[in-house]
Amino acid sequence: MISQWEKSPLYRIAYPRSIAFFGASNNFNRMGSIMLSSLQSGGFEGPIYPVHPKEETVRGLRAYRSVQDLPEVPDLAIIVLPTEIVCDTLEECGKKGIKHAIVVSGGFREMGSEGLERQKRLVYVAKRYGMNILGPNCLGVANLHHKFNPTPIEAEGEAGFVGLASQSGSFITQMFNYLYLHGMGFSTAFSVGNEAVIDIVDCLEYLGACPHTKVITLYLEGISRGREFMKVAREIVPHKPIVALYVGGSETGKKAGLSHTGALSGPDDIYDAVFRQCGIIRARTLVELFDFALALGTLPAPQGNRVVIQTHSGGPGATAADACGRAGLRLPDLSPETVERLRSYLPHTASTSNPVDLTFSKNNQEHFSAIPDIILEDEEVDMLLIYFLSPVVFIRRFLREAGVPKEQMKLAEDAAVQELTKAILDLRRKHAKPIVGYTFRSLQEKMTWEVLKGGIPIYPDAERAARAMAALVRYHRIKSEFHSRHVE
Amino acid sequence: MISQWEKSPLYRIAYPRSIAFFGASNNFNRMGSIMLSSLQSGGFEGPIYPVHPKEETVRGLRAYRSVQDLPEVPDLAIIVLPTEIVCDTLEECGKKGIKHAIVVSGGFREMGSEGLERQKRLVYVAKRYGMNILGPNCLGVANLHHKFNPTPIEAEGEAGFVGLASQSGSFITQMFNYLYLHGMGFSTAFSVGNEAVIDIVDCLEYLGACPHTKVITLYLEGISRGREFMKVAREIVPHKPIVALYVGGSETGKKAGLSHTGALSGPDDIYDAVFRQCGIIRARTLVELFDFALALGTLPAPQGNRVVIQTHSGGPGATAADACGRAGLRLPDLSPETVERLRSYLPHTASTSNPVDLTFSKNNQEHFSAIPDIILEDEEVDMLLIYFLSPVVFIRRFLREAGVPKEQMKLAEDAAVQELTKAILDLRRKHAKPIVGYTFRSLQEKMTWEVLKGGIPIYPDAERAARAMAALVRYHRIKSEFHSRHVE
Numbered sequence: 001m002i003s004q005w006e007k008s009p010l011y012r013i014a015y016p017r018s019i020a021f022f023g024a025s026n027n028f029n030r031m032g033s034i035m036l037s038s039l040q041s042g043g044f045e046g047p048i049y050p051v052h053p054k055e056e057t058v059r060g061l062r063a064y065r066s067v068q069d070l071p072e073v074p075d076l077a078i079i080v081l082p083t084e085i086v087c088d089t090l091e092e093c094g095k096k097g098i099k100h101a102i103v104v105s106g107g108f109r110e111m112g113s114e115g116l117e118r119q120k121r122l123v124y125v126a127k128r129y130g131m132n133i134l135g136p137n138c139l140g141v142a143n144l145h146h147k148f149n150p151t152p153i154e155a156e157g158e159a160g161f162v163g164l165a166s167q168s169g170s171f172i173t174q175m176f177n178y179l180y181l182h183g184m185g186f187s188t189a190f191s192v193g194n195e196a197v198i199d200i201v202d203c204l205e206y207l208g209a210c211p212h213t214k215v216i217t218l219y220l221e222g223i224s225r226g227r228e229f230m231k232v233a234r235e236i237v238p239h240k241p242i243v244a245l246y247v248g249g250s251e252t253g254k255k256a257g258l259s260h261t262g263a264l265s266g267p268d269d270i271y272d273a274v275f276r277q278c279g280i281i282r283a284r285t286l287v288e289l290f291d292f293a294l295a296l297g298t299l300p301a302p303q304g305n306r307v308v309i310q311t312h313s314g315g316p317g318a319t320a321a322d323a324c325g326r327a328g329l330r331l332p333d334l335s336p337e338t339v340e341r342l343r344s345y346l347p348h349t350a351s352t353s354n355p356v357d358l359t360f361s362k363n364n365q366e367h368f369s370a371i372p373d374i375i376l377e378d379e380e381v382d383m384l385l386i387y388f389l390s391p392v393v394f395i396r397r398f399l400r401e402a403g404v405p406k407e408q409m410k411l412a413e414d415a416a417v418q419e420l421t422k423a424i425l426d427l428r429r430k431h432a433k434p435i436v437g438y439t440f441r442s443l444q445e446k447m448t449w450e451v452l453k454g455g456i457p458i459y460p461d462a463e464r465a466a467r468a469m470a471a472l473v474r475y476h477r478i479k480s481e482f483h484s485r486h487v488e
Numbered sequence: 489m490i491s492q493w494e495k496s497p498l499y500r501i502a503y504p505r506s507i508a509f510f511g512a513s514n515n516f517n518r519m520g521s522i523m524l525s526s527l528q529s530g531g532f533e534g535p536i537y538p539v540h541p542k543e544e545t546v547r548g549l550r551a552y553r554s555v556q557d558l559p560e561v562p563d564l565a566i567i568v569l570p571t572e573i574v575c576d577t578l579e580e581c582g583k584k585g586i587k588h589a590i591v592v593s594g595g596f597r598e599m600g601s602e603g604l605e606r607q608k609r610l611v612y613v614a615k616r617y618g619m620n621i622l623g624p625n626c627l628g629v630a631n632l633h634h635k636f637n638p639t640p641i642e643a644e645g646e647a648g649f650v651g652l653a654s655q656s657g658s659f660i661t662q663m664f665n666y667l668y669l670h671g672m673g674f675s676t677a678f679s680v681g682n683e684a685v686i687d688i689v690d691c692l693e694y695l696g697a698c699p700h701t702k703v704i705t706l707y708l709e710g711i712s713r714g715r716e717f718m719k720v721a722r723e724i725v726p727h728k729p730i731v732a733l734y735v736g737g738s739e740t741g742k743k744a745g746l747s748h749t750g751a752l753s754g755p756d757d758i759y760d761a762v763f764r765q766c767g768i769i770r771a772r773t774l775v776e777l778f779d780f781a782l783a784l785g786t787l788p789a790p791q792g793n794r795v796v797i798q799t800h801s802g803g804p805g806a807t808a809a810d811a812c813g814r815a816g817l818r819l820p821d822l823s824p825e826t827v828e829r830l831r832s833y834l835p836h837t838a839s840t841s842n843p844v845d846l847t848f849s850k851n852n853q854e855h856f857s858a859i860p861d862i863i864l865e866d867e868e869v870d871m872l873l874i875y876f877l878s879p880v881v882f883i884r885r886f887l888r889e890a891g892v893p894k895e896q897m898k899l900a901e902d903a904a905v906q907e908l909t910k911a912i913l914d915l916r917r918k919h920a921k922p923i924v925g926y927t928f929r930s931l932q933e934k935m936t937w938e939v940l941k942g943g944i945p946i947y948p949d950a951e952r953a954a955r956a957m958a959a960l961v962r963y964h965r966i967k968s969e970f971h972s973r974h975v976e
Contacts, residue, residue, distance in 0.1 A: 028889040037885070106837050106847075153881060168803020174877055178928040221806060247810035284814075285951040286807050286928070315656020318709060319774050322735035349594050359594075389662055393641060397525070401516040440666040440774070463773040 005209040009132040010202060012100045014143045014188050014210075016076035018046045019150075020067055020098065022089055023080030023105075024058050031152065032080035033059065035104065039150040049074060066092065073097040078140065078150055083107030086136065087121045094129025102150070103135035109194045110137055119196050126197045138193025139169030142176070142186055145212050151191075160185025161297045162290070163213035165203030167192055167221045171286070181443060183452040184294055187212035201228045208236035214297040217289050218244040218280075222266065226274065233278035238482040241296040241475045242280045245289045246271045279478040281471050288467065294457045295468035299434040301476040302382040306332040307469060308375050309355035311387040312367065317355035320385060320438065320462035327463075327470035329383075331355075338378040345371050364391045364416075369423040376431040383469055388439035388458055391420060392446045417447045425454040434472060438465040493697040497620040498690060500588045502631045502676050502698075504564035506535045507638075508555055508586065510577055511568030511593075512546050520568035521547065522640045523592065530637040537562060554580065561585040566628065566638055571595030574624065575609045582617025590638070591623035597682045598625055607684050614685045626681025627657030630664070630674055633700050639679075648673025649785045650778070651701035653691030655680055655709045659774070669931060671940040672782055675700035689716045696724035702785040705777050706732040706768075710754065714762065721766035726970040729784040729963045730768045733777045734759045767966040769959050776955065782945045783956035787922040789964040790870040794820040795957060796863050797843035799875040800855070805843035808873060808926065808950035815951075815958035817871075819843075826866040833859050852879050852904075857911040864919040871957055876927035876946055879908060880934045905935045913942040922960060926953040 002008050019039075023032030036059055039048065049070050050058035057063055064070055067077070067089075077093045079086055079101060086105045093101060108119040119136070126133045134140060142149045144159035151173035157180030166172055169191035179185055187210060190203045200223060207216045216236065223229050233242055248266065275282045281296075283289040307329045311317035321331055331354045334342070339352045345366050351357040356375065358367060368391075376384055395416045396409070404412050428435055437458035439448055452458045459465040490496050507527070511520030524547055527536065537558050538546035545551055552558055555565070555577070565581045567574055567589060574593045581589060596607040607624070614621045622628060630637045632647035639661035645668030654660055657679035667673055675698060678691045688711060695704045704724065711717050721730055736754065763770045769784075771777040795817045799805035809819055819842045822830070827840045833854050839845040844863065846855060856879075864872055883904045884897070892900050916923055925946035927936055940946045947953040 028886060034885070037889070154885070166803065168801070168806065170801035170803040170877075174801065174804070174928060177930070181930060219803060245807070247806045285811065285949065286804075287949045287951065313656070313658035313662065315654065315658040315707060316662070316774075318656065318735045319733070323773065389658075397522070397642070398516060401525070440662060442665070442669060461773065461775045463775065 002205050002209050005206070005211065008202070008206040008209060009198060010134075010190070010206040012075045013102065013132060013134055013198075014141050014148070014190075014206070015146050016046065016074070016100065016148065018072060018074035018076070019044075019048045020070060020074045020077045020093065021048055021050045022077065024050050025052060026055060026058060030080075031104065034152045035078070035080055035150045038152060038154050039148070041154055042144075042149040043147045045147060047072075047074075067096045067098070068092070070096065075100055077101040078104065080104040083118065087118065087125055090122065090125045090131070090133070091129075094125060094131055099131055101131055101133045102138065102140035103133055103193070104138060104140060105135075106137040108136045108196065119194060123196050131197070133197040134190065135193040136196060139173050139191040141188065141190055142172050143188040144186065145188070156180045157185050159187065159212065161187050161212065161214035162293045163187045163207035163210060163216045164189035164219070165192060165200050165207060165216070166190065166219040167195075167200065168219055169193065171219050175290075179290065182290060182294065183443070183457065184290065184297070187214070195224065199225060201225050201232055204229070204232050204236065204242070208232065208240060213240065215293045216240060216242045217293050218242065219286070219289070220244055220246045220271075221248045223274075230274060230278045233280055237279035238479055242278075243283050243289055243292045243296065243471070244275055244280050245283045245286060246275075279482065281475055287464070291459060291464050291468045292471040295434075295436065295472045296475060298455050298457050299436070299472055300432045301479075302434050302469075302473055304382040305470070305473045306330045306380060306382040307385050308332070308334065308378075308381045308383075309385045309387070310358070310372055310375060311355050312358045313387060313389065314357055316387045316389075316438075316440070316462065317357050320387065320466065321355055323463040323466035324385070324469075327466040329466060329470055329473070332380045334375070335378050335380055338374060341374045342371065345374075364394070364420060365423060367391075368420045369427070372424070372427055372435070373430070376427065376433055376435070381433070383434040383436065385462075385465060385469065386435065386437045387462075388437040388441075388448055388451075390439065390441050390445045390448055392417060413446070417450065421447055421450045421454065424451055424456065428454070428456055434469065436465050436469055438462045490693050490697050493694070493699065496690070496694040496697060497686060498622070498678070498694040500563045501590065501620060501622055501686075502629050502636070502678075502694070503634050504534065504562070504588065504636065506560060506562035506564070507532075507537065508558060508562045508565045508581065509536055509538045510565065512538050513540060514543060514546060518568075519592065519640065523566070523568055523638045526640060526642050527636070527638040529642055530632075531635045533635060535560075535562070555584045555586070556580070558584065563588055565589040566592065568592040571606065575606065575613055578610060578613045578619070578621070579617075582613060582619055587619055589619055589621045590626065590628035591621055591681070592626060592628060593623075594625040596624045596684065607682060611684050619685070621685040622678065623681040624684060627661050627679040629676065629678055630660050631676040632674065633676065644668045645673050647675065647700065649675050649700065649702035650781045651675045651695035651698060651704045652677035652707070653680060653688050653695060653704070654678065654707040655683075655688065656707055657681065659707050663778075667778065670778060670782065671931070671945065672778065672785070675702070683712065687713060689713050689720055692717070692720050692724065692730070696720065696728060701728065703781045704728060704730045705781050706730065707774070707777070708732055708734045708759075709736045711762075718762060718766045721768055725767035726967055730766075731771050731777055731780045731784065731959070732763055732768050733771045733774060734763075767963075767970065769963055775952070779947060779952050779956045780959040783922075783924065783960045784963055786943050786945050787924070787960055788920045789967075790922050790957075790961055792870045793958070793961045794818045794868060794870040795873050796820070796822065796866075796869045796871075797873045797875070798846070798860055798863060799843050800846040801875060801877065802845055804875045804877075804926075804928070804950065805845050808875065808954065809843055811951040811954035812873070812957075815954040817954060817958055817961070820868045822863065823866050823868055826862060829862045830859065833862075852882070852908060853911060855879075856908045857915070860912070860915055860923070861918070864915065864921055864923075869921070871922040871924065873950075873953060873957065874923065874925045875950075876925040876929075876936055876939075878927065878929050878933045878936055880905060901934070905938065909935055909938045909942065912939055912944065916942070916944055922957065924953050924957055926950045
């Protein structure tokens with residue numbers, strides 16, 4: 001494992017101070033122009049030097065005829081050129097002394113034997129000039145902590161804690177919106193493309209050392225350096241969780257991956273075994289990959305797998321119980337003391353078995369403070385799963401019924417929501433136990449959104465919440481096994 | 489099976505012309521008041537007669553001291569009273585000649601032996617007066633086709649094609665928002681509660697006959713009249729798909745269901761067998777229940793399970809391929825003729841294997857017209873699954889780059905979106921093959937939302953799309969087996 005983050009060959013790829021940009025023009029209908037435009041609109045703070053054979057300026061920036069003309073040796077070259085001139089350009093970059101490059105252009109190994117020859121030349125150039133190259137056939141990097149996003153889609157949301165190394169470029173550039181809507185953000189995301197020089201193992205190492213990254217996610221279609229991958233993963237897992245989505249195992253996934261990046265995939269059960277041996281949590285789908293990341297990046301370590309479900313509605317409670325059972329979580333009974341303490345808060349129709357079903361509750365405040373507080377104090381309880389029917393729906397009606405004038409509605413509503421939000425976020429600070437929510441309404445609805453942004457993961461489905469909690473339990477078991485082995 | 493919809497005991501419960509309402513007051517902090525308020529704000533068009541021992545008016549409506557005082561015999565009584573006076577009130581309703589009632593109040597079978605005695609009396613009253621009673625311990629009905637929603641949450645969205653019979657009330661009242669956001673709406677939704685008189689089988693029969701219902705969904709914690717359930721289901725399935733979510737099978741789900749409605753659940757594999765024998769499609773989660781309903785309610789019958797995936801991004805294509813494989817769908821190769829026809833539309837980096845990966849496409853229009861049109865014309869293709877990265881993201885940037893002034897942006901954007909939307913909806917009309925989309929962005933995003941509302945199901949995940957398509961294939965196989973058996 002690299003001891004210092006800044007020593008990684010990827011450091012100046014994720015944190016370039018200056019950039020030479022090849023392949024952007026004043027015609028916006030080009031991938032290069034679109035990518036440069038993202039970089040500009042993202043507010044990148046260092047100098048950008050477009051290299052263009054004819055133009056004086058490109059997208060408002062002074063352009064240079066050749067890399068030799070640049071006023072300094074930039075940290076990074078981004079290359080979005082026609083396949084045929086990529087290697088020559090890299091060679092020129094090498095001569096100038098540029099040590100890092102992102103090659104976006106395709107037409108290499110993924111295109112058969114001719115492409116393979118071209119890729120060999122690219123590797124040769126990299127070695128000759130000691131260049132760290134990401135790609136080819138990739139979308140590079142997104143690192144909002146450095147206002148650095150040269151990918152084709154402009155970033156939404158903010159920098160976050162999810163590290164990603166992906167054998168698909170789409171999953172870095174097309175996931176800003178998704179992560180934002182689900183309460184997350186990338187720390188740094190790498191698209192590795194054909195992995196001619198820098199590969200997924202290097203990214204894993206980098207993300208393991210990156211202080212912004214709380215959880216590492218991997219999208220894999222195949223791993224070439226298996227032994228090194230396992231070694232690095234095993235070094236990281238005791239400190240930082242890794243979640244992986246591997247799609248090369250199924251016949252259909254394998255076929256798709258081969259034509260995509262030319263990755264050599266292997267049977268599903270081999271990858272299963274690899275992941276298990278290094279303590280990597282496996283996700284079955286992209287949604288699960290980030291669901292697990294959310295839980296692992298926000299929640300404290302649970303002592304065990306005992307979940308109490310708090311609901312005000314039987315059906316959502318029962319489906320959550322069913323989902324928890326299937327995910328391998330246990331639903332303990334509350335202790336008699338806890339039941340006794342809860343009694344004064346509950347209507348006679350309520351159930352104090354697990355799920356705790358508050359039914360029609362008259363006091364929203366208790367729903368998000370006293371009641372979950374008492375449950376979390378029970379020693380038999382490791383985690384709390386709360387059904388989140390947005391109280392705003394009711395608050396709004398009550399205010400309207402109470403005759404609050406229209407122009408004061410928003411203020412009154414916000415005050416009520418703020419109080420409830422504060423109550424539940426206080427619980428999060430008070431108890432070192434995971435609190436998770438689920439809802440069938442939009443995550444963007446008032447309160448829900450505030451609570452989610454406040455650090456309590458909320459999932460748009462009980463099944464997803466249960467599986468994420470199970471992943472959390474699994475990771476912390478693995479982690480403590482690693483540590484106890486180390487102590488022996 | 490009932491031959492005429494209007495003959496069902498549930499018809500006047502779903503389509504009451506007039507209502508006696510028990511348990512609403514001028515104190516909004518009561519379940520009854522909240523429910524009456526929903527009924528009023530939903531615009532119910534018939535007379536509502538609140539019955540209240542003291543008030544002159546309730547929520548602006550003239551109130552009556554007793555049911556005997558009502559100026560007519562209303563079609564339906566809705567009862568949200570304290571448990572102790574429910575049966576007496578029902579008796580009075582019976583004397584008045586009211587033939588239908590919804591009993592919302594709890595405190596019956598679900599509350600142990602005392603409650604069981606009370607429920608027996610309720611059944612006795614029902615028999616004595618020939619009353620059709622829904623409940624007790626239920627939330628009644630939501631039927632937006634009749635502007636009839638007395639459930640505690642105000643409706644969002646419009647009436648639709650999804651019929652629901654649910655052993656949880658939450659799933660009728662708390663799903664308006666969910667269904668709306670996913671492009672659906674209830675035809676009619678029943679909460680059956682303790683099923684003292686009317687049960688899930690009656691609802692199934694009703695929904696089977698209801699002309700607004702294109703697909704029936706069931707939420708089950710346990711079935712008591714197993715034989716009748718199977719008989720009715722088998723009669724409906726050849727004409728209308730049924731999807732069921734059963735949560736009583738897992739230990740945790742069973743426990744939760746028992747304290748919820750007191751339903752007697754049975755082992756999971758028995759229910760599996762029951763569903764299989766009557767051709768009911770089983771959903772594992774609530775999300776899947778409605779995902780399947782969307783596909784079954786909007787898509788034509790596929791000829792087989794062969795799916796072509798169209799994408800412009802490798803990773804989303806590969807995960808979809810993986811998901812299709814796991815769901816039991818096949819990914820055929822395109823015929824050489826189709827590949828030839830596609831060639832002129834594709835950049836050299838594109839892949840014409842399956843997934844068809846258009847990569848960076850210069851022409852959005854072709855993406856949603858010529859290309860899918862050619863694919864759908866291939867005889868080896870039964871269904872098309874399209875990755876939907878919202879083109880709006882790019883359209884907006886292109887317009888901005890083209891210098892379209894800010895005040896004309898919306899107009900230009902809308903025109904571009906409308907053209908694309910029209911193109912893909914035209915394909916839906918042209919081809920009798922299922923077209924399904926998936927996206928990782930919000931379903932509410934322009935274009936996506938229009939396409940979804942236009943009748944092409946779009947799922948916020950490839951996995952969900954694949955499983956829904958597999959359910960569609962399964963249903964139509966079952967249906968044709970039923971029909972061929974019938975012909976023999």
